Amino acid sequence: MYVAKVVLAKSSVIKARFLNGSELTLPAEKVVKADFQIGSKVQALWPVHNWHMSTVIAFDQEEGTVKLSDGWGFTKTFPLSEIRLPRQRNLHKSLAAFWQKNYTYFLAAIGIIILVVLLVKK
Numbered sequence: 001m002y003v004a005k006v007v008l009a010k011s012s013v014i015k016a017r018f019l020n021g022s023e024l025t026l027p028a029e030k031v032v033k034a035d036f037q038i039g040s041k042v043q044a045l046w047p048v049h050n051w052h053m054s055t056v057i058a059f060d061q062e063e064g065t066v067k068l069s070d071g072w073g074f075t076k077t078f079p080l081s082e083i084r085l086p087r088q089r090n091l092h093k094s095l096a097a098f099w100q101k102n103y104t105y106f107l108a109a110i111g112i113i114i115l116v117v118l119l120v121k122k
Contacts, residue, residue, distance in 0.1 A: 002018055002019075003081070003083055003084075007023065009028070013028060014030075036066050038058065038059075039055060042085060045082040045083075049070060052070055057069055065077050065079055
């Protein structure tokens with residue numbers, strides 16, 4: 001999720017302007033407040049790593065920059081246009097989707113294990 005400024009807020013709809021100038025209207029429940037508190041995690045466009053999860057060291061609201069650590073000893077100051085917020089995942093939905101996509105593999109593996117055990121016993 002990219003950083004944007006709220007241009008218009010109605011009861012259930014938000015109009016946001018991204019830092020590249022594009023605008024988007026979306027439901028209010030899809031909007032997440034950008035939190036750049038020290039120690040919080042964000043993704044940044046590092047020159048070597050490409051998009052990489054990083055830790056906030058400092059935030060300058062006036063200049064619109066965030067100083068980050070990549071976790072390997074390097075720090076760099078990024079403009080907000082090169083920052084993304086990580087998506088909050090619903091673990092229950094993720095597990096359900098994983099099971100739905102892969103349950104046949106699990107059943108096949110269990111069947112093969114049972115077959116091998118039966119063949120080894122003979």
